[in-house]
Amino acid sequence: MEAVGERGNLAGVGHILLVLSGKGGVGKSTISTELALALRHVGKKVGILDVDLCGPSIPQMLKVQGKGVHQCDSGWVPVFVDQDKSISLMSIGFLLEKPDDAVVWRGPKKNALIKQFISDVTWGDLDFLIVDTPPGTSDEHISTVESLRPYKPLGAVLVTTPQAVSVGDVRRELTFCKKTGLQVIGIVENMSGFVCPHCLECTNLFSKGGGEELARHAGVPFLGCVPLDPQLTQSLEEGRDFIQEFPKSSAFPALAHIAQQILDRTSPQGS
Amino acid sequence: MAEAGGAAPHGCPGTSSAQAGRAAACQGCPSRGLCAAGGPAASDPAIEEIKEKMKIVKHKILVLSGKGGVGKSTFSAHLAHGLAKDETKQVALLDIDICGPSIPKIMGIEGEQVHQSGSGWSPVYVEENLCVMSVGFLLSGPDDAVIWRGPKKNGMIKQFLRDVDWGEIDYLIVDTPPGTSDEHLSIVQYLSSSQIDGAVIITTPQEVSLQDVRKEINFCHKVKLPIIGVVENMSGFVCPKCKIESQIFPPTTGGAEKMCQNLNISLLGKVPLDPQIGKSCDQGQSFFSEIPESPATSSYRNIIQRIQEYCGLHHSQEKRSNQGME
Numbered sequence A: 001m002e003a004v005g006e007r008g009n010l011a012g013v014g015h016i017l018l019v020l021s022g023k024g025g026v027g028k029s030t031i032s033t034e035l036a037l038a039l040r041h042v043g044k045k046v047g048i049l050d051v052d053l054c055g056p057s058i059p060q061m062l063k064v065q066g067k068g069v070h071q072c073d074s075g076w077v078p079v080f081v082d083q084d085k086s087i088s089l090m091s092i093g094f095l096l097e098k099p100d101d102a103v104v105w106r107g108p109k110k111n112a113l114i115k116q117f118i119s120d121v122t123w124g125d126l127d128f129l130i131v132d133t134p135p136g137t138s139d140e141h142i143s144t145v146e147s148l149r150p151y152k153p154l155g156a157v158l159v160t161t162p163q164a165v166s167v168g169d170v171r172r173e174l175t176f177c178k179k180t181g182l183q184v185i186g187i188v189e190n191m192s193g194f195v196c197p198h199c200l201e202c203t204n205l206f207s208k209g210g211g212e213e214l215a216r217h218a219g220v221p222f223l224g225c226v227p228l229d230p231q232l233t234q235s236l237e238e239g240r241d242f243i244q245e246f247p248k249s250s251a252f253p254a255l256a257h258i259a260q261q262i263l264d265r266t267s268p269q270g271s
Numbered sequence B: 001m002a003e004a005g006g007a008a009p010h011g012c013p014g015t016s017s018a019q020a021g022r023a024a025a026c027q028g029c030p031s032r033g034l035c036a037a038g039g040p041a042a043s044d045p046a047i048e049e050i051k052e053k054m055k056i057v058k059h060k061i062l063v064l065s066g067k068g069g070v071g072k073s074t075f076s077a078h079l080a081h082g083l084a085k086d087e088t089k090q091v092a093l094l095d096i097d098i099c100g101p102s103i104p105k106i107m108g109i110e111g112e113q114v115h116q117s118g119s120g121w122s123p124v125y126v127e128e129n130l131c132v133m134s135v136g137f138l139l140s141g142p143d144d145a146v147i148w149r150g151p152k153k154n155g156m157i158k159q160f161l162r163d164v165d166w167g168e169i170d171y172l173i174v175d176t177p178p179g180t181s182d183e184h185l186s187i188v189q190y191l192s193s194s195q196i197d198g199a200v201i202i203t204t205p206q207e208v209s210l211q212d213v214r215k216e217i218n219f220c221h222k223v224k225l226p227i228i229g230v231v232e233n234m235s236g237f238v239c240p241k242c243k244i245e246s247q248i249f250p251p252t253t254g255g256a257e258k259m260c261q262n263l264n265i266s267l268l269g270k271v272p273l274d275p276q277i278g279k280s281c282d283q284g285q286s287f288f289s290e291i292p293e294s295p296a297t298s299s300y301r302n303i304i305q306r307i308q309e310y311c312g313l314h315h316s317q318e319k320r321s322n323q324g325m326e
C-alpha cells in the first residue's frame, strides 16, 4: 500500500463540495449528477459520494444500479460510471441485496456507515468529490460535516425550489451551515418555471424567485435558476448524459453556468 | 447490518430488533456497539402511557413516502381539512417532520406558539374541530434550525404523543419526513399498542421516486403497518393556455398504477400538477375553498372518501374483534 499521508484515502481529492437542502425532492441528486457530468465534460475527474442512505438516487441517475463495490487492501473500490473512470460513485445502493430493500436504520448506524464511506473509499486522484445528501439537518448531515472537517471542504451548494414551503426549509439549512462552519458556495433555484413545449407558454408551477430572494436576504451567492425541463427528468430516468446529449434544452445553460461558477471559484486567476 | 446485505453477518437480527447488537451473529460485526446503542427500547414505559392516551383517538393514519417533495405535507394538511368538513368529527394533525416542518405554513398558522396547560401542551386550533401540533411551534423564528440527531427527535415524537392534550379525536393524521429511519420507527413503535388504521403512501410518477417508495412499502411490511393505498401526485400537467397535457415527471416504468398492480396494493387516485396548489400552500389556505372546481380538488375529494370508507371498515372490524375477546 502506498503511503497516503494524513488525508488517507482522500489524499488525492482536490475539492470537496456538498449538495444540501432542508427540503426533499428539490433536485439535490439531480444537481449532484448534472454537476458531475458537466465537470467531466470539461475534463475533470469527479467522484460522487451518496450519503442518502434511505433514498439513494444516484446509481439510477447514472445507470449503474446493481453494480457492486469491491473490497481491496486499502478500502472499498467505488463504482466507475464510464470506461475512462472519469466519474466514480459510492452509494449504499451498491450494498443492498435487493434494490427495493429498505434501510431501516436509526442514527447511530447511519453515522457509522457514513464515517466508513468517508475514510474507506479508495477514490484515487479526483478534481472534485461531490457529496449528495438526504434532506434535513440531522444525523447524516452532522456526521458528514464532522467527518469531512479535517479535509476542509470547499463548501456547500444549497438547492431549493421557488415556493415558500421549500425556501423555509432551506433557510434552516443555511443556519446549519453557519453553525457548523460550512461555507455556502451558493443557492440554486431549481424547477423554476415550465415552458409548455406546445405553445411556449411559461407556467411557474412552483412559483418563482424564492431562491434568488433567499440568497439576497442571506447575503450568499445566487448560482442561477434551473427551469423544469422534462428532457432532464427523462435523462435521469434513463441514466443518460444530459449535458452531452441535450445542449439545446432549456435546463442546459443554467446547469453549465452553475458548473462554471464552481470552476471559477476553484481556479483563481494566475494559479 | 441485516439491511445492508453485503456488509452484514448472516443471522444479523436487524436494527429494529430488541436483539440488535446483542445476538450471537453480532459478535465481531463492526457495527455491533452501534446497533446495541441505536436500537429502540422496546420496554419504554411511554408506550403504555401513549396507549392509554390513544384510547380516545378513533382512527390513526400515517402519511408516508420514501421520497421527499412528493406532497406528503400537502396531502396530510388537505386530508385534515377534508375530514374536518364534517363538523361532528374531531381531527388532529401531527407533524413529525422534525427537521423540515411544513405543516404550520400550509395550515396558515406559522408563528403560533404552543401553550402549556394543566393537562399538557395544547395543540394549535385552526378550526374548532381541527387542531395541529408541530415542532415548528417550538422554534424561535424562521431561521431556527433543528440540528438534532435521532435520539432527540425520538424524544420529541414521544412527547407529542404522550404530553399533548389531544382530547377526544376521531382522526389523528401524522405527517412524516421522507425515509425509513428514526422518526418512522419511533412513531410505529410508540403507537404499537394503539392500532394504527394504516398508511397512505404518496409518490410522484417517475422511477426516481418509485424506487424510494417501494422501499417505504417494504418498511411497512417489515413493521406490519397496513397500507391503505397509494396516491400518485403531480401526475401530468395541463397547460392553462393550450390545454395540452405534459408529463413533467414521466411515468417511465408505468407510474404508481403499475407499481400497485405488481405489489398488490390499492391506488387511491392520481392528482395532477396544479400551480394553484403550491400557491394555496404558500399562503396557508385550503385549496378546497380556493379552487373547489379544479380536477386536482375533485381527485382529492375522491381519495379522501376512499380513506373514510377504509377507516369505517377498519373500525367495525376492530369493534367486532374486541367484542369477540370479551
Ligand SMILES: Nc1ncnc2c1ncn2[C@@H]1O[C@H](COP(=O)(O)OP(=O)(O)O)[C@@H](O)[C@H]1O
Residues within 6 Å of the ligand: A021, A023, A024, A025, A026, A027, A028, A029, A030, A031, A057, A190, A191, A192, A226, A227, A228, A229, A230, A232, A233, A234, A236, A237, A251, B068, B206, B208, B209, B248, B249
Ligand atoms: N429542473 C428539473 N426539471 C425536471 N425535472 C427535475 C428537475 N430537477 C429535478 N427533477 C426531477 O425531480 C425529481 C426529484 O429530484 P431529485 O434530484 O431526486 O431530488 P432530491 O435529491 O432533492 O430528493 C427527480 O425525478 C428529478 O429527475
Ligand SMILES: Nc1ncnc2c1ncn2[C@@H]1O[C@H](COP(=O)(O)OP(=O)(O)O)[C@@H](O)[C@H]1O
Residues within 6 Å of the ligand: A024, A025, A163, A165, A166, A205, A206, B065, B067, B068, B069, B070, B071, B072, B073, B074, B075, B102, B233, B234, B235, B271, B272, B273, B274, B275, B276, B277, B278, B279, B281, B282, B296
Ligand atoms: N399536485 C400538486 N401540484 C402542484 N404543486 C404541488 C402539488 N402537490 C404538492 N405541491 C407542492 O409541492 C411542494 C412539495 O410538497 P410537500 O407537501 O411539501 O411535499 P413533502 O411533504 O412530501 O416534502 C409544495 O410546495 C407543494 O405546495
Ligand SMILES: [Mg+2]
Residues within 6 Å of the ligand: A028, A029, A030, A052, A055, A057, A133, A134
Ligand atoms: Mg436525492
Ligand SMILES: [Mg+2]
Residues within 6 Å of the ligand: B072, B073, B074, B097, B100, B102, B176, B177
Ligand atoms: Mg413534508
Ligand SMILES: [Zn+2]
Residues within 6 Å of the ligand: B001, B002, B008, B009, B012, B013, B014, B021, B026, B029, B031, B032, B035
Ligand atoms: Zn448488525
Ligand SMILES: [Zn+2]
Residues within 6 Å of the ligand: A196, A197, A198, A199, A200, A201, B239, B240, B241, B242, B243, B244
Ligand atoms: Zn401550452
